[in-house]
Amino acid sequence: MNTILVTGANGQLGTELRRHAWPDGWGVHAVDIEDLDLSDTAAIQALVASRPWAAVVNGAAYTAVDKAEDDLVTAWAVNALAPAAFAKACRAADIPLVQVSTDYVFDGTNAGGWATDDAVRPLNVYGASKLGGELAVRTGCPRHAIVRTSWVVSPHGHNFIRTMLRLGAERERLTVVDDQYGAPTSAADLAAALATIAMRMADDATLAGTWHFTNAGETTWAGFARAIFASAQRHGGPSPEVAGITTADYPVPATRPAHSRLSHDTLVRDFCIQPRDWRVALDDIIDELLGAPA
Template structure:
């Protein structure tokens, strides 16, 4: 049995739809309540754990640093140590925000981290806690998560594209939208591989292809959804946010393919599936 921490997030919802579970809500496993995660693992005695719970309010984290670190780092430390002591493989979802977003070269798993906002720093602290625990684990960094559920860029573009004739969208942040369903499937695959071969433990990247800007993605949404809304490219400087966003969110996923045999999906196909579901 694979135990999932998280229930209402995009990836957790897709994990449930793919048959993983139980998927624990905050009421069942509160990341702000020390001891709650260890108790949940003791109660369920899983074969593997996937952590799909996180504090993901990037801008709010700038003013809510203590809570972001509690959920993304302190609670993850408890989770990782509990799993390590029991020999339970842990798949932990992380983010490209652990990098500083400089340059244009895709980030490798071995590149130096340098997060530029509170959210990124809290997620990096969580990564370090998982590694330090020493148990079988996979840290899976991904980016720009989208789905038919929750709040995300695709759903926002569908809503705004139906209301407006033109939208200004940031064009100098480059990465790739990655479908939550694809991430969920990869997490399940990795959890099973870790059960069979704990030596595959490590840090991996998982991101859809091809690389694109937010403006590119918006145009693809409007085209596939048959919305007559045009896109005006703007730089990030014209769309200021409390938290700094990385300009370069490209991830090198070669280690994931080489060590785990997992291919990267095409986000345009995933977008089509999301729009059909919506």
């Protein structure tokens, strides 16, 4: 059995990696915070050395973007120092490390979509800490894949879809930011892409690089909210009015990039992965959350 070590077992991505339909001969061993303290570099190295893993997928992260502005030490420990420890351990074991990163490493000034080799310039502590993790992995482990994504959603955990459905059931009118652009990403679709990448890298020791995966298309947060309620209405779900507002109308501690769309060109070229439209992925998530359409 080829076993892939996965971190963040109970998060959105970890849940979908555990649920993924792995081919015969492949499987995952997933750990979460109760199994592994990501601030303990010795524990990370011991876990990687404990078994002959086929690969490691580091999906764990400190994702509280606004809280990170004041909690720098924890954000950097989890998002940068832990990947550095994984990189060192994976290099010693000669196995690939797949590090999940974020659109927030960019400054949001490119409205045309970010390529993998575009200049990075994070605007907040979270983005900077994730970029630190990228640099640690890129320099510390020759067999690496850095996979950037954005706006991850699923039927599980805390995410924008679940928040909108909860608020939509409580209120007749919602105000949502309408001048930040990006691509929603199904955690299940991201998990499938990471599985493909990890298995390929386990079989090809020469493969390494940075790739982007999101669902296809783009929208704003307000456009995403409207699409959520349109999909939910198929089930008799809530249908509040969604009023678009500007970023300036909704001040938060961490600055967000205005444009977060990520180019899939190298992903398609290297892995033949064609992301599906975010609206199709959204319908699948709503169906799982709300049951069979009414």
